[in-house]
Amino acid sequence: MSATDPAEVQLLVATDHREILSGPTEPAALDRPPRHPVRQGLGHSLVANRKALTGMIILALFVAVALLAPLLAPGDPSTITSIGAQPPSAEHLFGTTAKGQDVLALTMWGARSSLLVGFVVGIAATCIGLLVGLSSAYFGGRADNSLSLLTNVFLLIPGLPLLVILAAFLPTGMTTVILVLTFTGWAGSARVLRSQALSIRGKDFVAAAIVTGERAGWIMFREILPNMASIVMITLIGSVIFGIGAQAGLEFLGLGDVSVVSWGTNLYWASNDGALMSGTWWAFVPSGAAIALVAFALALINYGVDEVTNPRLRSTRRRRTSHRAAPASATHQEVNR
Numbered sequence: 001m002s003a004t005d006p007a008e009v010q011l012l013v014a015t016d017h018r019e020i021l022s023g024p025t026e027p028a029a030l031d032r033p034p035r036h037p038v039r040q041g042l043g044h045s046l047v048a049n050r051k052a053l054t055g056m057i058i059l060a061l062f063v064a065v066a067l068l069a070p071l072l073a074p075g076d077p078s079t080i081t082s083i084g085a086q087p088p089s090a091e092h093l094f095g096t097t098a099k100g101q102d103v104l105a106l107t108m109w110g111a112r113s114s115l116l117v118g119f120v121v122g123i124a125a126t127c128i129g130l131l132v133g134l135s136s137a138y139f140g141g142r143a144d145n146s147l148s149l150l151t152n153v154f155l156l157i158p159g160l161p162l163l164v165i166l167a168a169f170l171p172t173g174m175t176t177v178i179l180v181l182t183f184t185g186w187a188g189s190a191r192v193l194r195s196q197a198l199s200i201r202g203k204d205f206v207a208a209a210i211v212t213g214e215r216a217g218w219i220m221f222r223e224i225l226p227n228m229a230s231i232v233m234i235t236l237i238g239s240v241i242f243g244i245g246a247q248a249g250l251e252f253l254g255l256g257d258v259s260v261v262s263w264g265t266n267l268y269w270a271s272n273d274g275a276l277m278s279g280t281w282w283a284f285v286p287s288g289a290a291i292a293l294v295a296f297a298l299a300l301i302n303y304g305v306d307e308v309t310n311p312r313l314r315s316t317r318r319r320r321t322s323h324r325a326a327p328a329s330a331t332h333q334e335v336n337r
């Protein structure tokens with residue numbers, strides 16, 4: 001047995017002592033598993049999502065056009081002129097109606113009314129549905145039975161006939177349209193939000209808040225509601241889509257205020273002027289395409305929110321990304337060889 005140098009013994013002992021205190025050394029960078037990223041905010045995650053970003057860009061363009069309509073198309077867009085039923089040209093990009101009105105100006109000014117009604121109806125219907133759903137889930141018992149019965153009654157009543165009846169007998173105007181659509185559109189939101197609130201109602205932190213003597217309003221809006229942010233946002237987007245489409249449907253039937261320029265009234269006057277029969281497609285296509293594009297943009301945002309907040313969809317996207325990255329890394333390694 002060979003003798004060992006005392007200096008080497010001290011060096012080995014010191015090295016072992018450092019390894020015991022600091023733990024095992026970290027693996028190399030190539031062998032280290034990827035760390036999970038820090039949980040990002042909802043807004044940043046939506047911007048990183050392609051579907052949501054595309055939807056927000058389209059919606060922002062329509063909102064900008066609605067706000068800048070007085071500057072982009074000054075004057076009254078419903079003014080009747082002598083140049084009727086002109087096809088799209090350099091002077092009138094979207095053509096003119098049978099009454100000589102510029103279709104592009106009507107479309108831009110119509111965005112103001114349609115988007116305003118859609119967002120107001122969406123916010124109002126979501127707030128009512130949220131209040132009913134939270135109260136029903138939190139209080140339970142008779143309150144839950146009564147509110148659930150009320151919600152089921154509104155869900156069972158046919159929506160379109162009720163809209164037509166209410167709009168026909170109430171005074172015409174934007175306020176009436178908003179009230180009618182809110183009155184008929186909150187039940188679906190209440191049903192969805194009640195189900196989500198019921199699942200959170202049984203959590204331990206809610207029970208702890210009840211035991212500590214917190215008030216019901218505090219528990220509902222400070223304990224339960226923050227954990228429902230994603231489903232509330234999805235419900236809001238769906239309600240906005242309902243508001244825009246339902247307003248256009250009512251005004252197309254002549255049950256709205258036809259003196260107000262909106263996408264629905266544009267379709268109403270195009271139908272009255274016989275645009276479809278005469279082949280003047282440019283009188284109704286822009287307003288119909290605008291409604292479809294806004295609904296498409298909101299649907300993209302809805303899908304994006306679902307992908308960001310749904311754990312199953314997040315894991316599916318990660319698996320797809322890893323599968324796509326695996327062949328690329330294998331090819332890169334083969335080339336390096």
